[in-house]
Amino acid sequence: MNEEAYLQDYDKGAFEAPLLTVDAVLFTYHLDELKVLLVERSNHPEKGKWALPGGFVAEDTDKTLEDTVVRKLKEKTGVAPPYIEQLYTFGGAGRDKRGWSVTVCYTALIAHQACQSHIDTVSDVAWVNVARAEKMDLAFDHEKILRYARERLRQKALYSIVPAYALPKKFTLPELQRVHEAIIGKPLQKKSFRRRIEQADLLIDTGEKRSEGGRPATLYRMRAKSGDYTFVRNLEQ
Amino acid sequence: MNEEAYLQDYDKGAFEAPLLTVDAVLFTYHLDELKVLLVERSNHPEKGKWALPGGFVAEDTDKTLEDTVVRKLKEKTGVAPPYIEQLYTFGGAGRDKRGWSVTVCYTALIAHQACQSHIDTVSDVAWVNVARAEKMDLAFDHEKILRYARERLRQKALYSIVPAYALPKKFTLPELQRVHEAIIGKPLQKKSFRRRIEQADLLIDTGEKRSEGGRPATLYRMRAKSGDYTFVRNLEQ
DNA sequence: GTAATATAGTGCCCAAACGACACTATGTGA
DNA sequence: TCACATAGTGTCGTTTGGGCACTATATTAC
Numbered sequence: 001m002n003e004e005a006y007l008q009d010y011d012k013g014a015f016e017a018p019l020l021t022v023d024a025v026l027f028t029y030h031l032d033e034l035k036v037l038l039v040e041r042s043n044h045p046e047k048g049k050w051a052l053p054g055g056f057v058a059e060d061t062d063k064t065l066e067d068t069v070v071r072k073l074k075e076k077t078g079v080a081p082p083y084i085e086q087l088y089t090f091g092g093a094g095r096d097k098r099g100w101s102v103t104v105c106y107t108a109l110i111a112h113q114a115c116q117s118h119i120d121t122v123s124d125v126a127w128v129n130v131a132r133a134e135k136m137d138l139a140f141d142h143e144k145i146l147r148y149a150r151e152r153l154r155q156k157a158l159y160s161i162v163p164a165y166a167l168p169k170k171f172t173l174p175e176l177q178r179v180h181e182a183i184i185g186k187p188l189q190k191k192s193f194r195r196r197i198e199q200a201d202l203l204i205d206t207g208e209k210r211s212e213g214g215r216p217a218t219l220y221r222m223r224a225k226s227g228d229y230t231f232v233r234n235l236e237q
Numbered sequence: 238m239n240e241e242a243y244l245q246d247y248d249k250g251a252f253e254a255p256l257l258t259v260d261a262v263l264f265t266y267h268l269d270e271l272k273v274l275l276v277e278r279s280n281h282p283e284k285g286k287w288a289l290p291g292g293f294v295a296e297d298t299d300k301t302l303e304d305t306v307v308r309k310l311k312e313k314t315g316v317a318p319p320y321i322e323q324l325y326t327f328g329g330a331g332r333d334k335r336g337w338s339v340t341v342c343y344t345a346l347i348a349h350q351a352c353q354s355h356i357d358t359v360s361d362v363a364w365v366n367v368a369r370a371e372k373m374d375l376a377f378d379h380e381k382i383l384r385y386a387r388e389r390l391r392q393k394a395l396y397s398i399v400p401a402y403a404l405p406k407k408f409t410l411p412e413l414q415r416v417h418e419a420i421i422g423k424p425l426q427k428k429s430f431r432r433r434i435e436q437a438d439l440l441i442d443t444g445e446k447r448s449e450g451g452r453p454a455t456l457y458r459m460r461a462k463s464g465d466y467t468f469v470r471n472l473e474q
Numbered sequence: 475g476t477a478a479t480a481t482a483g484t485g486c487c488c489a490a491a492c493g494a495c496a497c498t499a500t501g502t503g504a
Numbered sequence: 505t506c507a508c509a510t511a512g513t514g515t516c517g518t519t520t521g522g523g524c525a526c527t528a529t530a531t532t533a534c
Contacts (some may be wrong), residue, residue, distance in 0.1 A: 017254055018294055020339060056253055057328075059337045065328040089326045089341045091294075091302040100255060100296045104326045104339070174482070189522055194483075196521090214481025215529040411511070425492055431512075436491090451510025452500040 018091065018100040022068045023054030023142070025105065025149035026081060029114035029166040033129050034182045036146060038138070039076060045097055046139035048126075050147065054103065070108045072188040075127050078118030081110040083165035087149050095141045107149045109165035150183075157183040161202055164222060170206055172217035173197065255328065255337040259305045260291030260379070261385035262342065263318060266403040267349035270366050271419045273383060275375070276313060277361040282334055283376035287365075289383065291340065306343045313362050315355030318347040320402035324386050331348035332378045345388045387420075394420040398439055401459060407443055409454035410434065 026037040038050040053076045055068070062068045070080045083108055091102035095138070112127070119125050134146055156162045157180045164176055177193050197203060202223050209216035262273040275287040290313045292305070299305045307317045320345055328339035349364070356362050365373070371383055394417045401408065403416055406421045414430050434440060439460050446453035 018257055018296065020255055020257055057337060057339075059255065059330065063330050065339065083352065088323060089337060091341065093296065093300050100294060102294075102302065104328065104341075104342070139286065172482085174399075189524090190482090191484080191523075193522055199520095209530095211530060212481065213531065214479080215483080215531095217482055409511085426495090427511090428494080428513075429492055432492075446501095448501060449510065450502065451508080452502095452512080454511055 008174075009181075018102045019096060019108075021054055021056055021101065021103045022065060022071045023052045023103050023105045023145060024069050024070065024084075025052055025087065025146055026073060026077070026110060027130070027149075027153060027166055028110050028112045028127060029163075029179045029182060030127065032178065032182065034158055035165075036130050036133050037073075037076065038126055038128050038133060039118075041124075041139055042124065048065075049139040050126075050133075050136055051139035052105075052142045053125075059170040065104055066106070069108070073108060076119070076122075077110065077115035079110070079115050081108040081165070083110075083162060085107040085162075087145075089150060090141060090145060101226060102163050102207075103145075105145050105149070107153060109162065111166065111168040113168055153183055155162075159196075161200060161222075169209070170219045170221050172210055172219055174217055176220075179223060240446075255339050256333060256335060256424060258291055258293055258338065258340045259302060259309065260289045260340050260342045260391035261310055261321075261345050262289055262324065262383055263310060263314070263345045263411060264367070264386075264390060264403055265347050265364060266400075266416045266419060267348045267364065269415065271403075271416075272349075272364040273367050273370050273371060274310075274313065274356075275363055275365050275373075277363075278376055279356075279361065286376040287363075287373055289342075289379045290362075300306070302341055303343070306345070310345060313356070313359075314347065314352035316352050318345040318402070320347075320399060320416065322399075323391060324382075327378060327382060340382075342382050342386070344390060346399065348403065348405040349471050350405055390420055396433075398434060398437060398459075401440075402449070407445070407456045407458050409447055409456060411449075411454055462469040 024037075027169060028037070031212055037053055039053045041047050041049050041051050053072055055072045057065070057068045058071070062071065065086075066084060067086060074080055085108070085157050087107045089104045089107040091100075093100050095101055095103075119127070130146070130150060134143060134150075137143075138146065153163070162178045163183055164171065166179055167175060170174070173194060176197075177190065180193065181188055203220040204223050206219045206221055208219040210219055211217075261274075265272050265274070274290055276290045278284050278286050278288050290309055292309045294305045295308070296300070299308065302323075303321060311317055322345070324342040326339060326341045328337075330337050332338055332340075343450075356364070356446060367383070367387060371380060374380075375383065390400070398413070400416045400420055402412055404412060410431060413434075414425055414427065417430065418425055419421045440457040441460050443456045443458055445456040447456055448454075
């Protein structure tokens, strides 16, 4: 079938286009654990199962795919996440029993404290430890999506400071290192970690300190946004 | 609008879902130039303009999004490319005058000789120098997509040997280096280049040689496929 | 006060990786 | 057989990163 014939069918509604959705893997860090936001499905199909937050494009209000994701995340958490990035688009004939479907997936990060109060007010949304979520029999192919997002985040934790968005605006380097370690799954060398961060020059010393029982640690915040928050190494020139 | 209400509308055909397409940025290397495959549009909208090859999902024959891309590329080149990878999904209200649309884009590579004979038989398909293509006023947002693909390919050329797929099965290291240089846009250090490739251990010495006026160069081929063809550096452990 | 303890942050060595570039190797053709 | 052209290597100095012991600065115990 050529494009013209297809479009005629499409316009007449005689043709059923693939179901298009948007999903988000929203990570946070809380109590020494990497967690992901899950939503209990209230509709068929897969009713009752837990799923990644997501939904359909609202053609009247959304201008971009990111608008759609952010809108959906706001519905669940009350706020827009400070970091969001397209992950991958999964599509095919088999991933939804209703037929051909496509989902454009995003990875997002947010500080736990930024949305905990909102999440506590609803019962069908929860932060779940990532390792546990991966064994939970999620709806559709969401387990696969979650694993993919986790692996990508792991790569980012190795050479970027994107994981800092899972923390509050101000944070200490030991804190950030613990987040990276939780994502990567093994301890990091303190010196190497700090050297990387210093070279990237993406953090600003706030001048404040925070004590956790020993010598107080310097509080940092992210430098003003400018493109991707990765180290210079593999990007740009 | 919640999901259930949306689906009812959707099933009734009362709702117009975003137009979903798939596009490919197919690169090759020929006569010292990096080229991209373009197709002259024969249908509205944007009729007459050159565009990236692509089209709609055929729900009856395609099982995955990759099937769709490969099918479309076969229509234009006669063969399936040896390398294909999802690039990014562009979507929004403004990119197609018909309204909300989404396109899942792929980057692909192929040897020029593998499809030249087929392409010569049709008039609406052509290999175009990448730099020239980027100034050509392509259809829709295809210029943006092309630039994005080129930048991503550039990154890959810095730490992987994916560009080898723009060459025939057997190739020499000086040849491969020229491809990388064309992609990156500046000369590479011969020794560093060869060191990287040796360490990656992804090429096999065929035992054959090829002369180009001086000392004959060793012919290599890619090692059997296994995942992504990137160097170990940023991937795995 | 002062010592013990806990956490933050630095100095420094060594090994691996990389850029730069001169050198050797091996073919073609005058 | 000698110039030339292209392929491929040796090697040096710099950079990057892991490892680990050291110093720094707070709290807590006595």
